Amino acid sequence: MDLENQAAIKSIADEIGSENLMVVLGMPGEGLRLAVETLTTGDPSWAGPLAGVSLGLPVFHILEEKVRTRVPEELYAEKLLMMEMVLDLPQIESDLADMRAAG
Amino acid sequence: MTAYLRAAANVLVHAPDLVRYGSKPWREALRNDQSPGDVFADLRTFGEAVGYPPNQAFIGNLPPENLGEIPSPWYENPLAGASPEGAFGEILPQDSFYALLEAADQFGLLILDEEHRGSRVMGSESAAALLEREKPPGEYKQEEVSGRIGKGEALPLFQDGELIGCVRRDHESDESLDARILLENLAAKASGAYALSHLLVKENLAPEAIEYVISCSEEAVGDRYNRGGGNLAKTIAEMAGCVNAAGVDVKSFCAAPVYALVHAAALIEAGVVGNAVVVGGGSMAKLGMKAYFHLEKGVPVLEDVLGGVAFFLTKNPEDGPRLNLEIVGRHPAGKPSTPQGLAEALVRDPLARAGRKIASVDKYAVELHNPEIMLPAGAGDVAAANYRMLAAMAVMGGEIAREEIPDFIETHGMPGFAPTQGHIPAGVPFLGHALERMRTGSLGSTMVVAKGSLFLGRMSRQADGASVLMEA
Structure with a gap:
């Protein structure tokens, strides 16, 4: 996860408290895994502002069933439907399930 | 008037000893107080780079679709009998590239030892054609090389891990004329000229016939405070002997080559020029860009090649693609x-x-x-x-x-x-x-x-x- 995004999220968490913040991501694969790790236990590369900082934020993917079903239908068709066909949804669901199970 | 695409060339330059000067390897080594040469020792041999299936697809010896039939990882399944000469491209070994860098240098920035100075180009007519046109500069003084490297004014250059010379800065404090930036720019120029030369040689085109060159290379040649001032195109044209060609650069990050093709075709269709070349030299900064991930996962450092492309567009003869x-x-x-x-x-x-x-x-x-x-x-x-x-x-x-x-x-x-x-x-x-x-x-x-x-x-x-x- 790039350093600027880490800094931005840390700054919001400092301002409003991590208990008032959740993060919705859009990327799949290894990028998703690294972002989840960074936002929960800390930056695994130890390079960014979240190195050694365990924010423990709830993290979701925009195309997870429980998130995407809450997006208004028209907006979904305009902004997300095409990405739903592009990304591997079952893989995203299963990656997130594995990460959540691992804590 | 219509712009026809008459010829294309894709070249690769195997440059394992320049990987250390890629942006990421260089910064990471500095940050971790390591010698980049230690981290990036023992990279792929020229033969391994030649046999690597994607590189064969790049130079035209393998349809890209056929890669799908080669078991993964491709780096463990080289093509038997692979040649550095391709249907519309070529792969150049590093020591020959040093000769091109030297030919590209008109300011004595590069200082190579006796063995690597002059016309050391093996097996490439396209690269040899560039050397005939340029005179190698100055003589090699071992003490000057080690002195400049020691003072931080020059970067050492290696072949198979051995010191063979250096590239020096051309200003004591202007970062645009820093040794690594100048090497980056020379690498783009030399590999771009190599791609263009390959196009000319392969298609039997006279360099003098080229009217216009557009470079879409990724560098930022410039200074006296015009950072990225540009016109690498004209320097590439000059190096390739296109003495009648004017040139200009087109920039838009990775989209530049397509803009350059459209601009070239539009100039032809408008009748401004009768033909044009689009050329892109290689990016030294991107060598080893993801190498740390590769090293961590036991994958060879695959970003050990500079790429170059050249395309010839013309209004005549009026047929073809x-x-x-x-x-x-x-x-x-x-x-x-x-x-x-x-x-x-x-x-x-x-x-x-x-x-x-x-x-x-x-x-x-x-x-x-x-x-x-x-x-x-x-x-x-x-x-x-x-x-x-x-x-x-x-x-x-x-x-x-x-x-x-x-x-x-x-x-x-x-x-x-x-x-x-x-x-x-x-x-x-x-x-x-x-x-x-x-x-x-x-x-x-x-x-x-x-x-x-x-x-x-x-x-x-x-x-x-x-x-x-x-x-x-």
């Missing part, structure tokens, strides 16, 4: 820079304006990054993701059913095969293949689609892109 300037995609500043927004602007909309469907284009040449380089770094299979996006757009437009997505990708796509040199993978390395196929009648049309990450320069959060249709 052409660029269709009625179908050019552009991404307006007000359009969202989402993957969907880009795909609509670059593919769906220009085709729709001409009354054509997405599936009417035989092959799409998208960002053709080699997935074997991208996947270990968590960057995904870029080419595959692009083809999925095009297929999804065809579904949205009611052209195909959702179940037909895999067939669409198989028919209209191909695996990525280009090194991660930014502008080099941006669709254009397929043009050599497309030319061959169009001439034999096995391909009717291809759309080249390139995207550029403007946001990397921090002046805008936007991306950019450009596309153009090539037809038989």
Whole structure:
């Protein structure tokens, strides 16, 4: 996860408290895994502002069933439907399930 | 008037001892107080780089589609009997490239030892043609080389781990004339001129006949405070003996090659010039860009090659594959820079304006990054993701059913095969293949689609892109 995004999220968490913040991501694969790790236990590369900082934020993917079903239908068709066909949804669901199970 | 694409050249320069001067390896080594030479010792041999299947696809010896039949990882399955000479390209060994760097240098920036000075080019007519035109500078003084390196004024240059010389800075404090920046610029110039020379030699074109050169290289040549002042194009033209050619650079991150093709074709169609070359030299800064991920995962450092491309466009003779300037995609500043927004602007909309469907284009040449380089770094299979996006757009437009997505990708796509040199993978390395196929009648049309990450320069959060249709 790039350093600027880490800094931005840390700054919001400092301002409003991590208990008032959740993060919705859009990327799949290894990028998703690294972002989840960074936002929960800390930056695994130890390079960014979240190195050694365990924010423990709830993290979701925009195309997870429980998130995407809450997006208004028209907006979904305009902004997300095409990405739903592009990304591997079952893989995203299963990656997130594995990460959540691992804590 | 119509602009025909007459010839394409894709070249690679195997440069393992320059990987240490890539942006990422250099910064990481400094940050960790390591010697970059220690981290990046023992990289692939020239033979290994030649036998690597994606490199063979790049120089035209293997249809990219055939990569899908080679077991993964490709680096463990080299092509038997692979040659550095390709159908429309070539792979140059590093020691020959040092000779080209020296020929590219008109300011005595490069100081090479006796053994590596002069005309050391093996087996490449295209590279040798460049040396005949340039005189090597100065003599080698061991004490000067070690003195300059010791004082931090010069970067050491190595061949097989042995010190063979250095490249020096040309100003004590101007960062644009720093040794590493100058080496980066010389590498772009020399590899660009090599690509152009290959095009000329292979097509039997007289350098003097070239009227205009557009460079889409990724560098920022400049100074006396015009950072990125440019016109690498003209220096490449000069080096390649194109004495009658003027030149200019076109920049838009990785989208530049497609813009350059469109500009060249437009100049021809408007009658400003009769022919033009588009050329892109290699990016030294991108060597080893993802190497730390590769090292961590036991993958060889695959980003050990500079890429170069060159294309010849002309108004005569009036036949053969052409660029269709009625179908050019552009991404307006007000359009969202989402993957969907880009795909609509670059593919769906220009085709729709001409009354054509997405599936009417035989092959799409998208960002053709080699997935074997991208996947270990968590960057995904870029080419595959692009083809999925095009297929999804065809579904949205009611052209195909959702179940037909895999067939669409198989028919209209191909695996990525280009090194991660930014502008080099941006669709254009397929043009050599497309030319061959169009001439034999096995391909009717291809759309080249390139995207550029403007946001990397921090002046805008936007991306950019450009596309153009090539037809038989």
